[in-house]
Amino acid sequence: MLSQVLLVSAPGKVILHGEHAVVHGKVALAVALNLRTFLRLQPQNSGKVGLRLPNIGIQQTWDVAKLQLLDTSFLGGLKRTWS
Numbered sequence: 001m002l003s004q005v006l007l008v009s010a011p012g013k014v015i016l017h018g019e020h021a022v023v024h025g026k027v028a029l030a031v032a033l034n035l036r037t038f039l040r041l042q043p044q045n046s047g048k049v050g051l052r053l054p055n056i057g058i059q060q061t062w063d064v065a066k067l068q069l070l071d072t073s074f075l076g077g078l079k080r081t082w083s
Helices: none
Strands: 007-019 031-043 046-052 056-064
Touching: none
Parallel strands: none
Antiparallel strands: 007 031, 046 056
16 A cells, blocks of 8 residues: 555647557657646545546545446456555
């Protein structure tokens, strides 16, 4: 289990040319922007997981126990255990 706050970020990007061409194995021209997306994972003892997107006014919380009941077939048959 995560015992401390984890913060990661990635730059924004714009695809200037060839956005759909890459699906067909062709080249695209992309550039990084001076904007970033941040993800902060913070452990909680509440048994819940939350998503907050303050810039667009979204906040949602789920019970971890209920998430465990979700179908995991998309994992290719691997069983995921949450701790």
